[in-house]
Amino acid sequence: MTSSIMRNVRRFAAFAALLGTALFLQGWTPAYGDSAEVSQLLQQARTSAMQLNRDSSDMASYAGSRLSWQSHAVQINRIKEHINNSGKILTKLHDEREGAEPWQQEAIDQITPMLQKLASNTESIIDHLNDKQQTWHPEYSGYLKSNAETAQDLSNLIRDYVDYGKARSKTESLGKNLGFSES
Numbered sequence: 001m002t003s004s005i006m007r008n009v010r011r012f013a014a015f016a017a018l019l020g021t022a023l024f025l026q027g028w029t030p031a032y033g034d035s036a037e038v039s040q041l042l043q044q045a046r047t048s049a050m051q052l053n054r055d056s057s058d059m060a061s062y063a064g065s066r067l068s069w070q071s072h073a074v075q076i077n078r079i080k081e082h083i084n085n086s087g088k089i090l091t092k093l094h095d096e097r098e099g100a101e102p103w104q105q106e107a108i109d110q111i112t113p114m115l116q117k118l119a120s121n122t123e124s125i126i127d128h129l130n131d132k133q134q135t136w137h138p139e140y141s142g143y144l145k146s147n148a149e150t151a152q153d154l155s156n157l158i159r160d161y162v163d164y165g166k167a168r169s170k171t172e173s174l175g176k177n178l179g180f181s182e183s
Contacts (some may be wrong), residue, residue, distance in 0.1 A: 038093060039165050042107060043161040045089045046158045052082040052118070053148075053155035060148035065142040069133045076125050079147070083119050090115055103168075109159040114154045121147050 059075045093108045100108070125143045134140065 034165060035100045035104055036095060036169065037180045038096050038104045041089055041093050041096065042158060042162050042165065045086060045093070045111065046162045048082060048089060049155040049158045052079065052086060053151040054153035055079050055082060056148045060144045062135065063144050069135050070127055072135050073129050076122065076129065080122055083115065083122055086115055087119070088166065103164065105136070110157060111154065114150060118147060118150050118154065121150065
């Protein structure tokens with residue numbers, strides 16, 4: 001049963017990533033000067049951060065529950081996969097940083113420490129589960145809460161930058177329609 005659920009989760013995640021990329025390619029042309037590659041990577045980071053936010057929030061709800069430590073371990077491994085995926089996207093963003101616009105560089109600079117905090121905190125959760133196999137400890141609950149809050153902050157931050165890029169693009173498009181020159 002668990003492997004069936006995991007397959008469905010993976011299929012959904014792959015579909016969501018594909019859909020996000022398709023929507024990006026169809027509906028959003030970066031503003032003049034913006035790096036199209038960075039804009040696309042930010043869109044991918046947004047999708048990954050949304051998944052990370054959802055799973056971290058779910059795990060925080062496990063605090064105080066009667067779920068086994070093994071159930072917690074399954075969920076934290078899911079979160080670790082999202083963090084690893086986000087880390088790969090962040091590496092690509094850093095590779096493209098030099099050709100990015102200042103607002104895109106700022107996005108990369110703000111995403112980096114938040115993802116590092118999530119990775120560090122997730123390692124602490126994994127270490128706690130491996131060492132103590134306890135889920136009732138206050139320190140453990142603190143890790144879960146911190147991860148959920150940071151994942152939400154990261155998701156909101158990336159969403160705001162993506163929305164900003166879309167707004168810049170929309171403003172530029174409207175300007176062209178009205179006959180204003182590119183800036």
